[in-house]
Amino acid sequence: MEEERLRLLVVDDDEDARQTYQRGLTPRYEVAIAAGVGEALVILGTAPVFDVVVSDDRMPDGRGVDLLRQVAERTPGTVRLLLTGYAPLGVGGLLTTGVIHAILHKPLLPSELEARVADELAFRRSLSRER
Numbered sequence: 001m002e003e004e005r006l007r008l009l010v011v012d013d014d015e016d017a018r019q020t021y022q023r024g025l026t027p028r029y030e031v032a033i034a035a036g037v038g039e040a041l042v043i044l045g046t047a048p049v050f051d052v053v054v055s056d057d058r059m060p061d062g063r064g065v066d067l068l069r070q071v072a073e074r075t076p077g078t079v080r081l082l083l084t085g086y087a088p089l090g091v092g093g094l095l096t097t098g099v100i101h102a103i104l105h106k107p108l109l110p111s112e113l114e115a116r117v118a119d120e121l122a123f124r125r126s127l128s129r130e131r
Helices: 015-025 037-046 064-074 092-096 110-130
Strands: 007-011 030-034 052-056 079-084 102-105
Touching: 007 015, 007 037, 015 030, 015 110, 030 037, 037 052, 037 064, 052 064, 052 110, 064 079, 064 092, 079 110, 102 110
Parallel strands: 007 030, 007 052, 052 079, 079 102
Antiparallel strands: none
């Protein structure tokens, strides 16, 4: 019996990054991509719950931290990862409050993203088993 693949949403305004992450993660995960906050909100509103949402922070139509805050409110069990090429000023508190689970720095290879996703999922599973 084939194990159900976990669902990831990758949000990035850089088309090359989206395509690279989608190709790199698809063998292990079911991956959806969005070009910005608006498209991500449409997908999140119409698709089944995602296990992980990875979002770039600075995009033309909004900030990834704001998107991940909405994800945290709607589906608190979703792992939320912020991807940024800049020093993420003012987001440290979001780590301590659980709005985001990790900050990932660009450039990031798909294999590095996959490893971080796997680590975060394993950590979340261990926390749920302890409860």
